[in-house]
Amino acid sequence: MEVVVAENLSKRFGFTWALRGVSLKLGGGLHLLLGPNGSGKTTFLKLAVGMLKPTSGLVRVLGLDPWREWPELSKRVAFAMEGAPLPWWMSGRSLLAELCSMRGSPFSGVERLAGELGVAGYWERPILTYSSGMAKRLHLLAALGFEADLYALDEPFTLVDKATIAKLVQLLEELRSGGRTLLVATHYLPEGLEADTIVRFEDGRVVSVEKAG
Amino acid sequence: MKLLKLVKWYLGFFHVWAFSLAFFFAYVFTYDRFAILTVSPSWDSLVNSAWSLQEPVLMAAHAALVAAVLFSFEEGEGYSYLRHLAGAGRLQVFAAKWLAYLLLTAPPLAAARSLLAASWDYRMLARPGFAQALAKLLAGAALQASYLFPFYAFWALASKRATYFVVGAFLELYLLESFWGGPLLVYRSHLMLLRLPFDPALGWLARDLGARIAASLAHLVAAAYLEARGEVKWR
Numbered sequence: 096m097e098v099v100v101a102e103n104l105s106k107r108f109g110f111t112w113a114l115r116g117v118s119l120k121l122g123g124g125l126h127l128l129l130g131p132n133g134s135g136k137t138t139f140l141k142l143a144v145g146m147l148k149p150t151s152g153l154v155r156v157l158g159l160d161p162w163r164e165w166p167e168l169s170k171r172v173a174f175a176m177e178g179a180p181l182p183w184w185m186s187g188r189s190l191l192a193e194l195c196s197m198r199g200s201p202f203s204g205v206e207r208l209a210g211e212l213g214v215a216g217y218w219e220r221p222i223l224t225y226s227s228g229m230a231k232r233l234h235l236l237a238a239l240g241f242e243a244d245l246y247a248l249d250e251p252f253t254l255v256d257k258a259t260i261a262k263l264v265q266l267l268e269e270l271r272s273g274g275r276t277l278l279v280a281t282h283y284l285p286e287g288l289e290a291d292t293i294v295r296f297e298d299g300r301v302v303s304v305e306k307a308g
Numbered sequence: 309m310k311l312l313k314l315v316k317w318y319l320g321f322f323h324v325w326a327f328s329l330a331f332f333f334a335y336v337f338t339y340d341r342f343a344i345l346t347v348s349p350s351w352d353s354l355v356n357s358a359w360s361l362q363e364p365v366l367m368a369a370h371a372a373l374v375a376a377v378l379f380s381f382e383e384g385e386g387y388s389y390l391r392h393l394a395g396a397g398r399l400q401v402f403a404a405k406w407l408a409y410l411l412l413t414a415p416p417l418a419a420a421r422s423l424l425a426a427s428w429d430y431r432m433l434a435r436p437g438f439a440q441a442l443a444k445l446l447a448g449a450a451l452q453a454s455y456l457f458p459f460y461a462f463w464a465l466a467s468k469r470a471t472y473f474v475v476g477a478f479l480e481l482y483l484l485e486s487f488w489g490g491p492l493l494v495y496r497s498h499l500m501l502l503r504l505p506f507d508p509a510l511g512w513l514a515r516d517l518g519a520r521i522a523a524s525l526a527h528l529v530a531a532a533y534l535e536a537r538g539e540v541k542w543r
Contacts, residue, residue: 169395
């Protein structure tokens, strides 16, 4: 069954086309979106999780239109966005507790993963005091700590240390074996990460789709 | 239920608290309780009528800043990502912002007036009609804030962080002849609406505000054109 379907999907910001006519069908498993900066990976992720409205074309995720049917889809997807600012006056823990309360998700999942990702050691402090690597781990926790059918991760391997990367690879593998779908936009391929599909982006277009095996 | 959680979330934004607290003090410092002597000698006019000339401008600036935080920060600085993580719908978020905005803009003005009325005569707090006068004041302020909300929300979405510069222009009256002088042309409209919350000001608004906004926009367009064209050397 197809989890992500895009047909002639395009997105324009002002006069710039960030994505042009992308058609793609992805089933379950771990899918890597590779490409240089500005190639359209992040735009594709944002369209897939309903953060952006397509300029033209169609995208469906888990059978739903992400932009129109966001309230239903939001219960089934989790997204870690690269570089998104966080409310700096809050502590990481209270931010995640609020998000769990609004999503209606149990905090226990976040708490367990906070230990594994090493966030629990500093999450009582205000976000203002975090380094970029610490903030990045909080972003990842804000996505991976929730129960979801699809996880969309934007550049999860940048800004974090080798131990965290190894932990992430292990977590992604566990989620994949558990039947979850993962969309990972990256330009860095860590050791040991096995993808079901590699989609290469260039200049807003998909230039190749390689299936594993 | 989620709406209430969202309202709580927006009320928790540091910036809006900081602005609202700052404006509470600004209202206190600009409040002219002696104006009551020329307005009405009745006891409740301390809460209802004692005003300062700066108060309407402050209220407009306060409303613009709160709307800017709730809208331009979200769009421009990633807070739509947090809304996304919270799994909230767009309409739900808009409603939550409206409520949070009302709760943040009306109480500082009402609190400042009450504080100064009480400092004038603390026995006023015990009067049976005081709570009623206060409720009327809060409702009036909320009504005024509601009128300002769509205007400033649109402004914040369209101009993003430029809102802060525009608010700066509002507060610096000598900037009338500058690039940002245009929006000041609507100042008098705010003054009338804010001073007379329960008067038939909307009729006046319909008659007068359209022309003022048009003049304001024309001024902005002309100023932008002059900026873009650069200096003209006259021979």
